[in-house]
Amino acid sequence: MASVELTNxxxxxxxxxxxxxxxxxxxxxxxxxxxxxxxxxxxxxxxRMIAGLESxxxxxxxxxxxxxxDLGPAERDIAMVFQNYALYPHMKxxxxxxxxxxxxxxxxxxxxxxxxxAAATLExxxxxxxxxxxxxxxxxxxxxxxxxxxxxxxxFLFDEPLSNLDAKLxxxxxxxxxxxxxxxxxxxxxxxxxQLEAMTLADILVVMNAGAVEQIGAPLDIYEKPASTFVASFxxxxxxxxxxxxxxxxxLILRDGTRIGAEGLAVSDKDAVIGFRPEDLEVATGTxxxxxxxxxxxxxxxxxxxxxxxYVYGIIGGERVVVRVAGRSVSQPDDHLRVIIPGxxxxxxxGNGKRI
Amino acid sequence: MIQNNPIGRLIAHIILIVGILIxxxxxxxxxxxxxxxxxxxxxxxxxxLPGGHFWENYTTALFGGIGRIGGVSVGRLLINSxxxxxxxxxxxxxxxxxxxxxIVFFRFPGRMVFFWLxxxxxxxxxxxxxxxxxxxxxxxxxxxxxxxxxxxxxxSATATLLFRQFFMTIPGELVEAARVDGAGxxxxxxDILLPLxxxxxxxxxxxxxxxxxxxxxxxxxxxxxxxxxxxxxGLRKMISFADADTEWHLVMVTCILAILPPILVVVLxxxxxxRGLVETEK
Amino acid sequence: MASSTRxxxxxxxxxxxxxxxxxxxxxxxxxxxxxxxxRQSVLREDPxxxxxxxxxxxxFKRILSDPNYLNSLQVTxxxxxxxAVIAMGFALLFAVxxxxxxxxxxxxxxxxxxxxxxxxxxxxxxxLFLFNPSMGTFAYMIRSAGYNWDPLLxxxxxxxxxxxxxxxxQISYNFLFFVAGLQSIPKSLIEAAAIDGAGxxxxxxxxxxxxxAPTTFFLLVVNxxxxxxxxxxxxxxxxxGGPGKATETLVYKVYNDGxxxxxxxxxxxxxxxxxxxxxxxxxxxFRYVERKVHYG
Numbered sequence: 001m002a003s004v005e006l007t008n009x010x011x012x013x014x015x016x017x018x019x020x021x022x023x024x025x026x027x028x029x030x031x032x033x034x035x036x037x038x039x040x041x042x043x044x045x046x047x048r049m050i051a052g053l054e055s056x057x058x059x060x061x062x063x064x065x066x067x068x069x070d071l072g073p074a075e076r077d078i079a080m081v082f083q084n085y086a087l088y089p090h091m092k093x094x095x096x097x098x099x100x101x102x103x104x105x106x107x108x109x110x111x112x113x114x115x116x117x118a119a120a121t122l123e124x125x126x127x128x129x130x131x132x133x134x135x136x137x138x139x140x141x142x143x144x145x146x147x148x149x150x151x152x153x154x155x156f157l158f159d160e161p162l163s164n165l166d167a168k169l170x171x172x173x174x175x176x177x178x179x180x181x182x183x184x185x186x187x188x189x190x191x192x193x194x195q196l197e198a199m200t201l202a203d204i205l206v207v208m209n210a211g212a213v214e215q216i217g218a219p220l221d222i223y224e225k226p227a228s229t230f231v232a233s234f235x236x237x238x239x240x241x242x243x244x245x246x247x248x249x250x251x252l253i254l255r256d257g258t259r260i261g262a263e264g265l266a267v268s269d270k271d272a273v274i275g276f277r278p279e280d281l282e283v284a285t286g287t288x289x290x291x292x293x294x295x296x297x298x299x300x301x302x303x304x305x306x307x308x309x310x311y312v313y314g315i316i317g318g319e320r321v322v323v324r325v326a327g328r329s330v331s332q333p334d335d336h337l338r339v340i341i342p343g344x345x346x347x348x349x350x351g352n353g354k355r356i
Numbered sequence: 357m358i359q360n361n362p363i364g365r366l367i368a369h370i371i372l373i374v375g376i377l378i379x380x381x382x383x384x385x386x387x388x389x390x391x392x393x394x395x396x397x398x399x400x401x402x403x404x405l406p407g408g409h410f411w412e413n414y415t416t417a418l419f420g421g422i423g424r425i426g427g428v429s430v431g432r433l434l435i436n437s438x439x440x441x442x443x444x445x446x447x448x449x450x451x452x453x454x455x456x457x458x459i460v461f462f463r464f465p466g467r468m469v470f471f472w473l474x475x476x477x478x479x480x481x482x483x484x485x486x487x488x489x490x491x492x493x494x495x496x497x498x499x500x501x502x503x504x505x506x507x508x509x510x511x512s513a514t515a516t517l518l519f520r521q522f523f524m525t526i527p528g529e530l531v532e533a534a535r536v537d538g539a540g541x542x543x544x545x546x547d548i549l550l551p552l553x554x555x556x557x558x559x560x561x562x563x564x565x566x567x568x569x570x571x572x573x574x575x576x577x578x579x580x581x582x583x584x585x586x587x588x589x590g591l592r593k594m595i596s597f598a599d600a601d602t603e604w605h606l607v608m609v610t611c612i613l614a615i616l617p618p619i620l621v622v623v624l625x626x627x628x629x630x631r632g633l634v635e636t637e638k
Numbered sequence: 639m640a641s642s643t644r645x646x647x648x649x650x651x652x653x654x655x656x657x658x659x660x661x662x663x664x665x666x667x668x669x670x671x672x673x674x675x676x677r678q679s680v681l682r683e684d685p686x687x688x689x690x691x692x693x694x695x696x697x698f699k700r701i702l703s704d705p706n707y708l709n710s711l712q713v714t715x716x717x718x719x720x721x722a723v724i725a726m727g728f729a730l731l732f733a734v735x736x737x738x739x740x741x742x743x744x745x746x747x748x749x750x751x752x753x754x755x756x757x758x759x760x761x762x763x764x765x766l767f768l769f770n771p772s773m774g775t776f777a778y779m780i781r782s783a784g785y786n787w788d789p790l791l792x793x794x795x796x797x798x799x800x801x802x803x804x805x806x807x808q809i810s811y812n813f814l815f816f817v818a819g820l821q822s823i824p825k826s827l828i829e830a831a832a833i834d835g836a837g838x839x840x841x842x843x844x845x846x847x848x849x850x851a852p853t854t855f856f857l858l859v860v861n862x863x864x865x866x867x868x869x870x871x872x873x874x875x876x877x878x879g880g881p882g883k884a885t886e887t888l889v890y891k892v893y894n895d896g897x898x899x900x901x902x903x904x905x906x907x908x909x910x911x912x913x914x915x916x917x918x919x920x921x922x923x924f925r926y927v928e929r930k931v932h933y934g
Contacts, residue, residue: 084527088534385767479916483892486896492670
């Protein structure tokens with residue numbers, strides 16, 4: 001077991017492209033850290049730098065308090081689960097799992113014991129004699145996990161391991177990975193572009209954008225206090241509604257020119273963005289106080305009932321927004337609703353996109 | 357299925373049978389001739405059924421020694437051809453797989469220069485550089501040696517390009533998984549790349565075996581001694597159409613013996629050969 | 639994100655070792671002689687080999703105005719076109735038929751590929767044996783029918799014979815490619831054409847043949863290369879370039895001038911011209927490959 005510590009890690013490719021721009025992350029022993037972000041944000045590059053598959057331009061990577069910058073992947077005592085599983089197609093499941101141990105010169109009986117234990121944990125015991133092409137997607141995924149587990153490494157690295165599975169299986173495997181990781185207590189780094197996966201798995205969540213870390217924290221903290229408009233729009237589904245505003249003498253001016261009163265709201269930046277989660281709107285009945293919050297006019301465009309809740313799509317001040325309503329919504333297109341965003345649910349971002 | 361027209365299919369079968377006749381007849385005819393006596397061959401038309409001299413002709417050709425090719429036995433020529441075909445096939449596969457491995461799985465200064473150096477050899481077949489190549493062989497003392505017959509034909513771009521093309525389809529993740537599993541370049545090559553290349557190697561083996569066996573200009577130039585030449589060249593030396601002394605029945609036996617090994621290789625390894633051929637030339 | 643660059647091993651020396659065997663052979667047996675050919679093509683040696691003299695493009699000028707060379711060029715063109723057209727025509731016919739039958743496909747293919755394994759020189763000898771005026775059964779039949787058949791004396795008949803042998807050997811190769819090409823044509827297209835009321839012949843010429851064009855073009859290049867270079871054995875074994883110079887192809891002439899007549903400068907200049915032809919053909923072939931045509 002080990003901690004993983006990244007200090008000012010940078011990656012500049014030969015062509016001058018800076019894929020990772022000085023990242024600091026501390027992962028405590030046994031924690032599951034999820035790197036999340038859109039494709040091209042540098043999260044996979046970062047993971048591969050921890051793995052030793054990608055050279056480190058600048059900064060240090062420490063595993064178990066030891067700098068590993070100059071060690072090859074095999075010497076870092078890590079195991080990796082790949083997006084396409086990367087199972088050796090010509091080897092049986094057993095040999096796929098045993099290959100890394102054999103290369104390390106482990107005695108046969110010990111290899112056998114480890115492989116069978118891992119196979120039992122992952123319910124693969126009956127598949128050991130099969131070849132990868134004879135397995136279903138979910139089974140291949142388990143074999144890839146098995147190959148990582150048998151090694152009993154200091155760190156697990158996961159590179160979008162669930163992205164090739166269908167939605168149902170993905171949900172199932174997500175729970176399994178989480179349980180397995182808890183049970184084994186191995187420090188893990190997990191890369192995904194799926195924010196739901198990130199939220200549900202992470203002990204520490206790292207949101208990345210354009211090669212830099214936007215925010216690090218516990219998933220719910222990030223959800224509740226996104227550090228920037230980027231994080232706000234990336235975490236949560238449907239994403240947070242963001243409305244650009246200009247601070248005027250007596251309140252805020254929306255894009256379409258609507259003025260709204262904003263008593264008790266301190267907006268220091270001239271240009272700002274207000275944000276609110278789709279579930280945080282209340283339909284005004286006329287009597288509530290909206291001091292510290294906002295009272296807005298919403299024009300309904302359409303309604304999507306999805307069963308337990310409904311999404312109401314509409315426009316506020318010229319910006320499209322989504323509202324999540326419990327049960328069924330009675331709204332019709334072209335309805336106008338008065339809605340209130342309570343002050344404590346309101347997020348404010350400055351002109352640079354950073355939280356105020 | 358729209359082509360369920362029985363008459364159309366019947367015509368197709370007939371045309372194919374005629375095709376097979378065209379394609380197979382010269383070989384069949386040679387076989388017939390190889391079982392006839394010299395007198396029967398000299399009196400056309402030849403019967404369309406095998407004659408009664410099969411054993412006699414074949415044992416004479418194989419063990420009797422034939423004067424025309426300087427007292428060298430057909431067996432010796434067959435061994436030479438086999439050595440040449442096997443050495444070229446195996447040597448070329450080894451050399452090509454190594455250089456393709458270097459070009460695809462390593463980054464090093466001069467990589468593209470080397471790739472082009474290999475690629476351009478596609479445009480330099482023996483036929484366009486006959487004389488100077490011969491001179492190099494003479495200077496190196498390689499005339500009438502197995503080294504001379506085989507080594508210069510082991511380097512060519514086609515096999516290297518085929519392996520390169522195949523290696524590029526191997527997912528990068530597989531290489532990374534192997535590296536994480538502690539496999540260095542040699543282990544990766546031996547444990548993963550070679551087993552995955554099995555079918556390609558088999559296909560190339562067939563194509564290159566045929567290539568080596570059917571060489572003509574090269575052994576013609578590189579051998580002076582009759583005991584170092586191949587069966588194809590030997591056969592050529594046996595024949596003189598103007599000469600009444602040619603022992604045609606034995607020539608035909610030699611002919612059949614010269615085409616049988618490559619035909620067996622092609623027919624028995626047909627599955628790999630066909631796939632390999634169509635893919636190589638892609 | 640899958641990185642677009644190739645995953646590699648970090649070794650610095652190993653790749654050079656891996657490349658060494660191929661490069662060594664390539665340089666000694668390909669580049670060195672090829673550069674010698676180019677060097678010699680601009681030199682002229684006196685008949686006793688005592689002195690050499692730089693003559694610039696002199697050798698090329700003389701060759702290109704030599705009627706023998708022009709004759710050889712003409713022979714090669716006729717020989718190549720005839721061989722390619724006949725070999726491809728038959729192969730296409732058989733492939734289309736093989737695509738049609740349901741039973742016996744495998745057997746037909748197995749029997750069809752034999753000639754691929756036969757050396758060109760032996761193919762030539764087999765055909766000569768069949769059509770040899772003194773004892774060939776077919777020659778006997780042609781003569782019985784009243785024709786004067788002697789390919790060893792009549793130039794047209796000699797050409798016919800070497801073309802037949804060369805084309806025969808190449809049918810197998812073309813057949814396999816046409817079969818693969820036909821298999822890669824989606825059945826739904828042919829069904830759609832049938833629904834559109836196209837009969838079998840019409841379907842072939844309007845749908846199948848155009849879709850086979852990439853295969854056909856590729857084979858045309860390959861067959862030309864084959865007819866130019868690989869048929870040396872046929873010419874050497876069957877006609878020796880004769881009668882007269884009726885079947886003397888370019889490659890045969892290079893060999894003959896260099897080894898038999900020992901005119902080094904001319905032979906080298908001819909080699910260089912051949913090199914240019916190969917480069918042209920290879921360039922055409924690779925332009926085609928870039929279009930990424932896939933066989934089933």
